[in-house]
Amino acid sequence: MVSPPRRVLLLGLVGVLFASGPALASNGRLLTTDAAEVVDAPVLGLQRSAIALPAGFALDTSLLGDLVLVLNGGLRWGARLDVHRLVLGARYSQFVGTPVYSALLNTQESQLRRYEPALSGPSFYGVYGVELGSLLLQLEGKLELMSETTASLTAGAKFQLTPAWGLIVEGGVRGYPGRVETTPPPASAPFFRGAAGLRFGGETGQVTLGVAYVGIEDPMLGSFPFAPVLDLAWSFR
């Protein structure tokens, strides 16, 4: 049982935290998931660049993906109702870098005879979120139909520490429906996913830096349990 003075203190603390300034402009992303935010202005960002269309729709692309030769385009729809946020989206990715990557890898890994990235295919996602003052809580479901089917369910939270600083945490699970069991199973196929990071910025420009658990462990590649997450975004309001 929380004593009355403590309860007042707790409520006061929550009130102060929730009242600490407006949320930043949306760039459509948290760290490694789509944000339960409506993209209502053009955004030029590394993870997501988008053109806002009427009625909550937006056309978008991952610029980072395009840069590593995974050309991709998506259609996104978002809506706000009171504190509720709903986003639905679809994306198609087409990998065009096989010759470039094969040539690069062959100079490095002489044992490599042929390299076939399988990065092409559609993906679908839906995000539901609740915005409580400076706190955005959300749940993202995603289905990727690429070389193999990957499904994930990820909870995320963005908390505005100050008007300029935001803290982002994500955690969830990933599954590989339809995977044929191999012996031994692929080591780099973790069940859990998670990420944490900080966002700094204002109504227009934002920098996001974080760390994501990717759980890649392979005798040839080495062990990469974590990967950096970087996003730079600029909103044109």
Next chain:
Amino acid sequence: MNLRTLAVLTLLASGCSAEIEVQTTPVDLSIPVTSIGLDGFAELAIPMPEEARGSITVISVEGEAFAVNTSDGTTLQFQLYVLPFGVRGTATAETPFLFTEANPPAYFPQALPLVAPTTFGPGSRTAQTITNPQLAAAVRQETMWLVAANTVSSVGLGDVLPLQLQLEGLTFKVIVTKSFEGSAGGMDVLGL
């Protein structure tokens, strides 16, 4: 950023598969025979390269070696076995394990023949190729154990026991396709 890091990051970025060719470190082995009519065996442990481990499909395995008979007048009969997947041998990568048919290890009856009995004449040096579907399963472990047998039916003029059959530069070329498809985490980091 060096190329290896770049390569790793590109692999990280996606699901993909790669075809990889690896070669085991060449080894030399002597299989002695100490008495007539008593086959000599040498068990050899071959560590498999780490690139060929993990989620792999074995496309092909081919072994190569020179079989050398250093005797002056004796024909040696050679035979090669592999221990099946999951059966652990006694030899280590550093030390072969020698035995005769009088004292074989308990697991030896499980060994699968790889090369049918082949005879090598005195003073010969013969290139020997080793291909057998059994190898595909055997290479899917950290160490593959081979057992080479040497039989002498009669000692030739000018030779005294023990007689050695030597395998020189035994190496295996393994081609595998390897899947990196579990790396979906890389896609999320890119915003895909």
